[in-house]
Amino acid sequence: MASITMLENNPDAMISPEVLVPKLGEQLVNMGLLTSDQLQQALRYQHQSQKSGVTLLLGQAIMEMGFLDRATLDRAVTEQIVRLRAALEDANHNLEMRVQQRTLELEEALRRLSEYNLLKANFVANVSHELRTPLTHIRGYLDLLYTESLGDINPDQKKALGVSLQASLRLQSLIDDLIFFSQVSRGQMIVDICPVNLGKLAENILGPLKTRAEAHQLTMQVNIEPNMPYVQADEEKISWVITQLLDNAVKFTEPGGLITLKINRDPGAINLINISVTDTGIGISQDKIKDIFEPFHQLDGSATRRYGGTGLGLTLALQIIEAHGSVISVKSELHVGTTISFPLLIKEV
Ligand SMILES: Nc1ncnc2c1ncn2[C@@H]1O[C@H](COP(=O)(O)OP(=O)(O)OP(=O)(O)O)[C@@H](O)[C@H]1O
Ligand SMILES: [Mg+2]
Structure with missing residues (x-):
């Protein structure tokens, strides 16, 4: 009776072989070591013991009733464990095979998707x-x-x-x-980084945008710090990004609104110049901010959408800014307005 002890008194008994083996009674009957009738008697005995407050394992009940001795029971339990282990190994093997198969299928799907x-x-x-x-x-x-x-x-x-x-x-x-x-x-974006004068760059792009803003009855304010150092940038692509941001500001702001282009030294980092476009337009809700950088994604997706465009502007702007090693930040509040900004590195002299 060494390994089969009262659970109440010895918690270690929880890990005895018999506990690990499910349906021991049925197994003993199948092996011809116990009759169905004996099994029923042992189960009843176990049940009664439990009712009187003594927890008894089935094997213990069988032995106490004299149906089997310790050695026979241990052999039966061991045999059951060996079978269980084999079944577990089989199941593990099958699982591994299925995981391998699924991995191959997913790899193939990914390859096709990339293609x-x-x-x-x-x-x-x-x-x-x-x-x-x-x-x-x-x-x-x-x-x-x-x-x-x-x-x-x-x-x-x-x-x-x-x-x-x-x-x-x-x-x-x-x-x-x-x-x-x-x-x-196709991963073919190349940026041609040169020293760029942002003041001049802004001057070159603002003409047509100011005309557009006026046509929409918007005020365009330009706030550029004087004597700014040159930045490291691809002039053409950064012009394109600022144009896109201003184009959006004009598009998503109601007549009478204000649009501000601000270019100034970053107060928190001496080697950065900040570029930001602020509008007093329709704004973007917090949960939608990350969506606006998805290709072809427009927040007004309805068939009767009011604003034109393909939904590519910000996707490409983000790629360009990231190719400069920088990041775009968006601050927005619905019906209040939006600020989109990014920093560029000052060219060292
Ligand atoms: N300043 C803004 N205020 C409010 N919503 C904006 C603003 N800028 C962008 N959005 C939202 O983000 C979406 C994506 O902008 P994005 O510039 O990528 O595309 P688009 O302006 O719709 O089209 P495209 O730029 O290709 O002409 C816009 O359709 C709009 O819903
Ligand atoms: Mg746009």
Whole structure:
């Protein structure tokens, strides 16, 4: 009776072999060591003992009733454990096989997904290039007509040509964005870092944006610290990012609102210049802020959406800023406004 003891008195008894073996009674019957009738008697005896407050293991009940001796019971239990172990090993093996199989399937799915992504990027790039060629001709001839290089035109014709030119410019910038996006998707974004004068850069991009802001009855405020040092940046791409941020600010702000472009030294880091665009527009709720950087994601996804665009601006802006080793921050409150900012590294002298 050494290993089969009262559970109440000895908690270690919980790990006796018999406890680990489920359905010992049935097993003993199957092995022909016990009759069904004897098993029922032993179970009843065990039950009665439990009722009178004594916890008895089935093996102990069988022995106390004299149906089996200790050695036979131990042998039966050991045999049961060996079988159980074999079954466990089998189950483990099967599980490992299934995990391996699933891993292979997932790897294959991932490979196919990457392939589709590349195909998609290639497709977007090819279509965009195909669109760009005829568009260049259309723009060229519209330009010639508009500047009257091909003959005189009347004011109505000039107006119509002006509108067509604007539309073709918009189309071209859309196609350029798509080409840029497909390049980024193929991991082909290269930034050409040079010393950049941000004051001059802002001057160059602000003209058309100010006109747009005025057309939307918005006030555009430009707040650029004087005598700023040069920063390390890809001038063309950073111009593009600031243009996108201002374009969004104009687009998502109601008439009468204020848009501020601020470029100043970072008060917390002497080697950084901060660039921020603030608007008093519709704002973005906190839970949606991370979504705005997803490709083609627009918060107003309805079919009757009020604001144009493809939803690529911020995706590409983020990629550009990250390629500069920097980060974009967004602060926004619904119906109050939004500030999107990023720092750039000052060029050391
Ligand atoms: N200043 C802002 N105020 C409110 N919502 C904004 C602002 N900027 C971006 N968003 C939200 O984030 C979405 C994604 O912006 P993003 O610039 O990437 O795309 P888009 O402006 O819709 O299209 P695209 O820039 O390609 O012309 C916008 O559709 C809008 O829902
Ligand atoms: Mg945009």
